[in-house]
Structure formats: C-alpha cells, structure tokens
Amino acid sequence: MKRIRPVVAILLLLAICSSSFSQDNISTFNKINGGPTLFFDKLQKRSAELEDNILHNSEKALKKLARQEARLKKKLASRSHQQINNLDDWQQSGLVGVSKIVSLKSKMFKKTKLQLLWDFLSYQQVPRTQALKFRLRYAF
Numbered sequence: 001m002k003r004i005r006p007v008v009a010i011l012l013l014l015a016i017c018s019s020s021f022s023q024d025n026i027s028t029f030n031k032i033n034g035g036p037t038l039f040f041d042k043l044q045k046r047s048a049e050l051e052d053n054i055l056h057n058s059e060k061a062l063k064k065l066a067r068q069e070a071r072l073k074k075k076l077a078s079r080s081h082q083q084i085n086n087l088d089d090w091q092q093s094g095l096v097g098v099s100k101i102v103s104l105k106s107k108m109f110k111k112t113k114l115q116l117l118w119d120f121l122s123y124q125q126v127p128r129t130q131a132l133k134f135r136l137r138y139a140f
Helices: 004-020 028-078 081-085
Strands: 095-102 112-119 132-137
Antiparallel strands (some): 112 132
C-alpha cells in the first residue's frame, strides 16, 4: 500500500501539470457555439470590402461621365443657337425609280430587291444630297 500512494501521487501530479500546459482552454462547446459567429464576421467583412469597391468604381465612372458632359457642353456652346435650332432630324425626299426582285440561288438571299431611285427634291436640300440613290434589300 505504501507503494501505491507514491504512484497515485505521481499520476495526480502529471494530471495537474498536463492541464496547466494546454494550449487552448476554450471548451468544445464554446468552439462549436462561436463558429457561426466567426463565419458571419468574415462574411460581413467581405461584404463591406465589396461594397467599398463598388462605391469606388461608381464614383470613378460618374467622374468620367461628368468630364464627357462638360466637353459636350463646351462643344455645343461654341455653336450658335440659330444653327442648333435649325437642325432637323428628317429631310424631305421625293423618290421615283425602278425596282427589280432578283431570285438568287442562295437560300439566304432568295428574294433580293434592287432599286435605282431619283430624288427630285435633292436639288432643294441644304447641304445638297445626291440625286441618284441605289438601294439593295434582302430578306432572310
């Protein structure tokens, strides 16, 4: 019995020493419980980084568009208001001519239409446009 007491004392001493030299004193429950928190913290950090990146790129694009707008305004300011008001998107034309449907062997251009037209109002246009127009139309 005297020999057993020293052995028990040594084992008890080893148990106390091993627990005091452990690297991590967080229990398994705390590791499991804290895992989602760490994941969501990383996710929130990454989300904030992406948001900052988007904001930076948006500000950069807006500055570029503002510079382009300033250039266009400067260009328009150099023209007189009368010239700008006289611009029309449409111009008049009077077309008279001949038309021919040509059937080609290719399936893609089976019903090709050729037109030779004369614009009799082209002489009144400013700036003057060509009087003869050649058009080619094809259908798939």
